[in-house]
Amino acid sequence: MPEELVAVYADPDEALRVVLALRDRGVAGAQVSSPAAFPVVHEVEHTGHSRTLGWFALGGGLTGLGCAAALQVVTSRSLGLVVGGKPIVAWTAFGVVMFELTMLFAGATNFLALVLLSALARRRVARAVRDQVSSERIVVVVPLGGLDPQRRAAARGVLGDGLAEALP
């Protein structure tokens, strides 16, 4: 298990001050788990895949578009529909279903991507630490690996009383 310091704060602003102070003292890699997207969660460094979500949604949307087009064109051609002289492949009419499935697939893919990438993202934080989060408990984790003794001491000093609040 990696060596780390865990501190808990009730006030989102205090957690933010701690994270900023850690950064000022050259202590990098702090992680925050929070019940809401308070400003403190935006202040920590990120190495996640958040930019890829849009690409997933785009890919899903294009897949939906393709599926809708294929469904309508292929079945209309193969089933010998009576269309009274109108075009068998009627893109204007098919556009509605294509739009609906584009949106459906884009939304569903976006959600699936969120679930999968979130599962990857939260692996950085131990389960015992994640379970400490509540409406009045914002958890700040400082990995100590690679920190020299001086920075370790600085980190302990910055985390202060929050260290005592963390559950064993």
Added chain:
Amino acid sequence: MTEASLAQIENDTVATMAGTTWRWWLGLAAAVSMVALGGWAWSTMLRQGLGITGLDEPVMWGALITTFVFFIGVSHSGTLVSAILFFTRSPLRAAIGRSAEAMTVFTILTAGLYPIVHIGRSWLFFYVLPYPNQRQLWMNFRSPLTWDVFAITSYVSVSALFLYMGMLPDLALLARRVRGWRRPLYRVLTLGFAGTDGEWRLFEKAYPIFAGVVIPLAVSVHSVVSWDFAMTLMPGWHSAIFAPYFVAGAIFSGIAVAVLLLSALRRGYRLQRYITAEHFDLLAKLLLAMSLVMTFVYATEFFMAFFRGSEAEAQLFRWRATGTYAPIFWGVVGCNSVAPLALFWSRVRRNLPALIVISALVTVGMWFERFLFIVTTLAHNYVAQNWGNYVPTLRESLICVGGLGWFLMLFLLFVKLFPCMAISESMQSRHAADAAAGAATPEASHA
């Protein structure tokens, strides 16, 4: 009323799920009774056929299709308004977004029942689904009725996912807090969401994308429902204005129903601290704006009917206002165009009982408005020898009442099982408001 602390927001929301009041039981009993009545009426229809309804040539779409269109309309505004409020960073969203999204999901689930009921042989509804079959029948992708199937299925799926996605942070909080059978349920439903910074970063990217998907989908679904009518050549229906007219009407009726639901939640669970008079004031202004839009649309329809020179169309609109259904027509004008004008006065907007009465009038008015344009066109079509009237039978009306009960039952069960307010988002809003207030004070600026 003092502002709530972050923990109190969670406590108050959990209290809505934990405590079961007599009002909730009364509401559930009323809803279940309505479902039972509607279910009985539908069962007689399944055994005896569509003959138990008032449907007959030339009016083959009546109260059931009216209820379908009405519920689709109500469903429209929940998710749409919630998504728009998200993009505009409105303070309304934290208070009303969750209930509005739940309203959308349950109304569209209710709406989807009515075409199935209306076809009579409900057990054959799967004929409209695209799958390889041995009947040598295939759905017609040129038909707006087929578009409906895709539009409604997509909308209910995306709306349900939107509601669920927004609840993930709250479910994570609840999974750690509650005991008993709810705990494993919420643990499963969180899908592992724990609130780490990486997850929040992803969540804050995914949610706007999803909201961006929801808005055009919401507009499209009601446009598609309007095309069920507008793509025909019937007088009163074949109009280019129908899609925006339906969308406006949908938002109008949805806001009215949202006011009714929110006022019930506020009273029933003592949520005055969260669903405030300012929120109702904003909703009332929105209701008033949509009422003016609807009045403009009604006037445009009449103007175009007389201006464009189609005798059948002009005669139909004249008949709507003066014929058999004239009391309904003027009732609709009174409910949808006249009554909401009272909202120009801030005293009325801030008077909750008055706002509830106006919202109830709008809700009833919008159902009858749908009824009016569906039935009168069919009753007074191009062929004078084929004119006739339609009155729904008691059993047909009971099926409609059953739908209302079904929606209310689902909503009441939802507020008992899941947080009716967005806990995480409310905490975020509260913190942002406190920070803004702190920054505004001179002491804080000095510090």
